[in-house]
Amino acid sequence: MQRYFASSELHVDDSFTLDTATRRHAATVLRMQPGDQFELADSRGKVFTSTITDLDPLTVHVDEDITRDVELPVDVTIVCGVAKSQKAELITQKATELGVSRVVFANSQWGTARWEATRMRRKLERLQLIARGAAEQSHRNKIPQVDFLPKLTDAKKILADAKLIAYEESAKQGEAGQLIQTLSAHPRSLVVVFGPEGGIAPTEIEQLTAAGFKNAALGPRILRTETAPLYLLSAISALTELRKDE
Amino acid sequence: MQRYFASSELHVDDSFTLDTATRRHAATVLRMQPGDQFELADSRGKVFTSTITDLDPLTVHVDEDITRDVELPVDVTIVCGVAKSQKAELITQKATELGVSRVVFANSQWGTARWEATRMRRKLERLQLIARGAAEQSHRNKIPQVDFLPKLTDAKKILADAKLIAYEESAKQGEAGQLIQTLSAHPRSLVVVFGPEGGIAPTEIEQLTAAGFKNAALGPRILRTETAPLYLLSAISALTELRKDE
Structure with missing residues (x-):
């Protein structure tokens, strides 16, 4: 699944609006539609599945915490x-x-x-x-x-x-x-x-x-x-x- | 020191003539002259210092065995x-x-x-x-x-x-x-x-x-x-x- 980054903390059931560069990639390059899902990493390094609710601006519902630690221990x-x-x-x-x-x-x-x-x-x-x-x-x-x-x-x-x-x-x-x-x-x-x-x-x-x-x-x-x-x-x-x- | 590869076995005091691609690099790119030295690895993976004795064709005297094993053990x-x-x-x-x-x-x-x-x-x-x-x-x-x-x-x-x-x-x-x-x-x-x-x-x-x-x-x-x-x-x-x- 595509992964994007959010600039702030996220929590399950939040509604979150992404920046215009991410909107361009999701809507124009990947032709995503409302209802489509992607992964969203927040400013703390937590990762959530999220579902598009609006395309302009690109807004998602934060669904589920799927954080798995993939960062180097050092x-x-x-x-x-x-x-x-x-x-x-x-x-x-x-x-x-x-x-x-x-x-x-x-x-x-x-x-x-x-x-x-x-x-x-x-x-x-x-x-x-x-x-x-x-x-x-x-x-x-x-x-x-x-x-x-x-x-x-x-x-x-x-x-x-x-x-x-x-x-x-x-x-x-x-x-x-x-x-x-x-x-x-x-x-x-x-x-x-x-x-x-x-x-x-x-x-x-x-x-x-x-x-x-x-x-x-x-x-x-x-x-x-x-x-x-x-x-x-x-x-x-x-x-x-x-x-x-x- | 520059390293080149020879296609056959070498021994100290051999005289050896290199291929034209190596000649081009040594003479044209690096502007080497008779008396200049480079390292020469042979077909067995042995490495020698060598001194240019002639430029056309590129010929060297094989000087000294300086082989050091730098190959992966696997x-x-x-x-x-x-x-x-x-x-x-x-x-x-x-x-x-x-x-x-x-x-x-x-x-x-x-x-x-x-x-x-x-x-x-x-x-x-x-x-x-x-x-x-x-x-x-x-x-x-x-x-x-x-x-x-x-x-x-x-x-x-x-x-x-x-x-x-x-x-x-x-x-x-x-x-x-x-x-x-x-x-x-x-x-x-x-x-x-x-x-x-x-x-x-x-x-x-x-x-x-x-x-x-x-x-x-x-x-x-x-x-x-x-x-x-x-x-x-x-x-x-x-x-x-x-x-x-x-």
Whole structure:
């Protein structure tokens, strides 16, 4: 069943009116009619079946609470050196499917791309829409937030129980234990910094390390900048959501 | 250092001449000169540093064996319902980075796309080139093979120690143990079938199940057809290549 997101708390038997973008998708793209149903996730991450009572504006009756927890047990923020538009879109879409809580892009010393302040608002709006669409499609209970930081090392200002740097050099040196060790402490939140295509500069590593970030390898192969966050999120799911026995 | 692949066995102090596509990349794109070095993986997966002795044809002296095992401990074949070109390219590129051994595309009952026999050769050649490029970039020791099967259920003819279906309905029913259980038997080879965008038909599931395939969920979220193989490969790496303690 199609899933949409509501911007406020919902309760069974509420009548709720959706925004115009959702109306356009439901009425024009999917040609839904009064009486048709979809799933609606509210601002708390609760999910309800709902039935269309009016098309213009799109209004539903909230039917039944069908909430099932599909969110990662760890609140993961990824901080990525900025990438070209297409790669930023791929990271945002796939990381959303794989359960990320927050996607942050940041300019960095060695990055081959930079985001300028003038075009920032449109860029973030577009990426936020992609996150919303991917959250609907993957039946997430929450839409990840997409943000920007002027410097990669500003990641040290993000509050989290655990902090990692996905550092390619660690993999080359045979590091293979940091991610599992970090997860074994059952952090509720985790922030992970990924270098841009040009790599992370030693001074950036130093600043992040001084702020408590630890270097972690994501397997022995060299991953592209847009692949590493997808490995991380899949690995966290495998290590925390998959079980040893049925 | 740049990595290329040689089509035969190499030994230290050999002189070896590379193919014209590699020559073009080294001489024209990277503007390499005699005396410049690159890494060369041979047909057995051994890796050597090598020094250019001649540019036309591109000939090297094989210097030193620097082989380091970066291949997944399980030989993984993914069988994917065919997707539009761009998605097939994404799957091939990312699965290569993440350690796949063989990528097979297959027409299926409910797939929204089909590959026709007339254009197959060009399609596979293009995807094989993408696999080669991604293997170079991610410093794999081997280039994954890209193939096609006329039917998704032909996957049952593939020989492997373990056989799985990545089945969305399993996730909805709360299945979460099959992948770890399968890996705990330390299979040397694993084949995993992924449905196309339209999903796997019940008769296809039946045929594969009768041939020993088991349904496995890849976490509780719904993944797009091109994301599921990337989750699988990352999960296998996390569960077999990452260690508990340093």
